Amino acid sequence: MSQQPGPDRKTTDAAAATGSRLDSYVDRYATRTHGMTASEVRSLFSVAARPEVVSLAGGMPNISGLPLDVVGSMMHELVDRRGMSALQYGSGQGDPELREQICTVMQPTGISAHPDDVTVTVGSQQALDLVTRIFIDPGDVILAEAPSYVGALGTFRSYQADVVHVEMDDDGLIPERLREAITSVEASGRRIKFLYTIPNYHNPAGVTLTESRRAEILEICRRADVLIIEDDPYGLLGFDGEVPRAMRADDTERVVYLGSFSKTFAPGFRVGWALAPHAVREKLVLAAENSVLCPPAFSQLAVSEYLSGHDWMGQVKEFRESYRERRDAMLDALDDLMPEAAHWTRPTGGFYIWLTLPEGIDVKAMLPRAVTNRVAYVPGTAFFADGFGSRSMRLSYCYPTPERIREGVRRLAQVVEQEMELRATFGAWASPRRPGLDGPAPDQS
Secondary structure, three states: OOOOOOHHHHHHHHHHHHHHOOOOOOOOOOOOHHHHOOOHHOOOOOOHHOOOEEEEOOOOOOOOOOOHHHHHHHHHHHHHHHHHOHHEEEEEEEOOHHHHHHHHHHHHHOOOOHHHHHHEHHHHHHHHHHHHHHHHOOOEEEEEEEEOHHHHHHHHHHHOEEEEEEEEEEEEEHHHHHHHHHHHHOOOOOEEEEEEOOOOOOOOOOOOHHHHHHHHHHHHHHOOOOEEEEEOOOOOEEEOHHHOHHHHHHOOOEEEEEEOOOOOOOOHHEEEEEOOOOOHHHHHHHHHHHHHOOOOOOHHHHHHHHHHOOOOOHHHHHHHHHHHHHHHHHHHHHHHHOOOOOOEOOOOOEEEEEEOOOOOOOHHHHHHHHHHEEEEOHHHHHHHOOOOOOEEEEEOOOOHHHHHHHHHHHHHHHHHHHHHHHHHOOOOOOOOOHHHHHOOOOOOO
């Protein structure tokens, strides 16, 4: 009977010296991978997908209103008429016709653009990754709102950027706090590469930057020579029908504008874009070609067919009404069921409400109890790079029906009530906090 060879002695000795490891490649990874962590939103999906759980966590667009028969026919015609192009490699910058159509899509925001300055990407998340890649060296500073989009924070972390948060309130980014942040970073000898902002129907805060503040922030960044990355996936989804004017519309040289069809058509196609100054666009195209060679031709031509053959703006209006109904259901339920000491934003568009609970409640610690009560949300700490947000949460109203939303808020309110009873019995937990969207500091007198 043959004997199988045992483990090499050197391997055994090394394992004994370092301890057992689940990942034998741990010493080989690049240092930038140390910042790669699982998104708290993604980690909730397996739980939130259970039918008995009301998920107020994920930001999945509600595409139930899409005319799938029309989309299906459009796909058939696309393959029938343009299959040889749709199924082939394409341009690294994106399909020329789609880039022209994207310029038309941006017109309601006040942007007048040339197709040559548009780079099509695999969703706006890739656009954000490409922008970060071409600008950020390890240790560079990115200014970002507090709170900020979790996907952006993950990207910034992976490129070893130092995120400095800038306070927001119900009117968006606070200009004076931006001045203070710029002054503080410059005094420390560090370099600011750009300001990242979602001015319209913010993710996760739900607030919209006022018109007067937009002009002031543009001027602050102009004086400080700070580039602005304007991420605008929700701009067409305002409930009053008016489209806020893009910051890019008033500064073509200092603003890179990111857009997406995920919220206004369908996320499954993964088509987004970046509108950038000419020199930046050249670098974006090179970075995109190094990353994916070219964005998927089929997805681009499908979106192009949709834009040219369907009343896409009429569909956007239907989406607005659907999301408005869901927003109203959530606000009504919060008004009826949440304790007086809690407060929340009142969005005029988009997908999200930012809820802040009374002092002493840690929403991340509370999450397992909420899931046990069959409701899910995203803890606020996911949206900060510095550990804040422990008593806040993001609630999403875009996907559940109004009835499910009301039931979800009812279940959440039950858990909050239980947490407040525990606090009253055992005392409050002192959480790190920010002013602004976290509310005023408690009276210490």
